[in-house]
Amino acid sequence: MLVVIGLVSASAMRQAANADLISNNTRLEQLAKQFAETALRFCEEGVKNGTVQIQAANQAAPAWKTFGNWEGASRTALNLGEADFRSAAQTSTGTNRAPQCMAEFSPLNNNTFIVTARGFSPDYQADANGKTQRGAVVWLQSTLARS
Numbered sequence: 120m121l122v123v124i125g126l127v128s129a130s131a132m133r134q135a136a137n138a139d140l141i142s143n144n145t146r147l148e149q150l151a152k153q154f155a156e157t158a159l160r161f162c163e164e165g166v167k168n169g170t171v172q173i174q175a176a177n178q179a180a181p182a183w184k185t186f187g188n189w190e191g192a193s194r195t196a197l198n199l200g201e202a203d204f205r206s207a208a209q210t211s212t213g214t215n216r217a218p219q220c221m222a223e224f225s226p227l228n229n230n231t232f233i234v235t236a237r238g239f240s241p242d243y244q245a246d247a248n249g250k251t252q253r254g255a256v257v258w259l260q261s262t263l264a265r266s
Contacts (some may be wrong), residue, residue, distance in 0.1 A: 122232070137172070144164070144255075145241060147240035147241065147254065148237075148240065148255045148257065149158040149257050150240055150241060151238045151240040151242040151243070151254075151255040151257040152238060152240060152255060152257045152259075153238065154218040154238030154257075155218060155236045155238030155240070155257040155258065155259045156236075156238070156259060157199070157218060158199050158219060158220040158236035158238060158259075159216035159220060159234060159235075159236035159259045159260075159261060161197075161199055161236075161237060162197065162220035162221065162222050162234045163222075163234050163261060163263055165197075165222065165265075166226065166232050166263055166265065167236060167265060171197060171220075172195070172197075172220050172222075173222045173223060173224060173232060174188075174195060174221060174222065174223035174224070174264075175223070175224060176223060176224035176225060176226045176229075176248055177223075177226070178226035181220060181223060181226075181233065182195065182223045183221055183233065183235035183238065183260070185259065185261075188221065189219060189237070189249070190249040191249075196217075196219040196220065196221040197219060197220050197221060198217045198219050198226075199217050199218050199220070199232055199248045200217065202238065202265060205208060215239075215241065215243065216239035216243050217239075218236060218237065219236065219237050219239040220234065220235065220236035220237075221235055221236075222234045222235075222263075223235075225262065227244070230264055230265055231262060231263070231264050231265075232262070232263045232264075232265065233260065233261075233262055233263075233265060234260065234262075234263055235260045235263050236254055236259050236260070237257065237258045237259070238257050238259075239254060239255070239256055239257070240256075242254040243256065
């Protein structure tokens with residue numbers, strides 16, 4: 120009887136631990152999504168008021184699909200500073216990687232823009248090549264028309 124009770128208890132503890140891991144992963148992914156949404160809105164506003172650099176259109180290889188535009192010395196993506204996405208009430212963003220965004224002309228016409236953003240979870244880590252090792256990265260994209 121003691122063995123059965125022990126096995127049932129171990130099973131219950133394992134299920135509780137799995138539920139905690141699932142809820143924590145969901146929370147981290149939601150944080151990454153919120154950072155990506157903030158970066159997306161920031162670049163959309165920058166396109167509207169002309170404060171964000173807009174990449175040239177390239178139908179064969181859009182700027183957002185080129186990894187070098189997001190990382191390294193030739194990066195053209197905009198890294199948001201904490202002042203760009205943090206309210207005065209917050210003391211820390213809780214993330215070790217700033218959200219990024221970029222805007223480029225749509226190949227369809229010069230009054231349409233593709234705005235791409237990515238946000239990172241607080242536990243995000245990448246290797247030297249920028250490949251995600253741990254954490255979540257959320258990509259968001261919008262199409263914006265300016266008249």
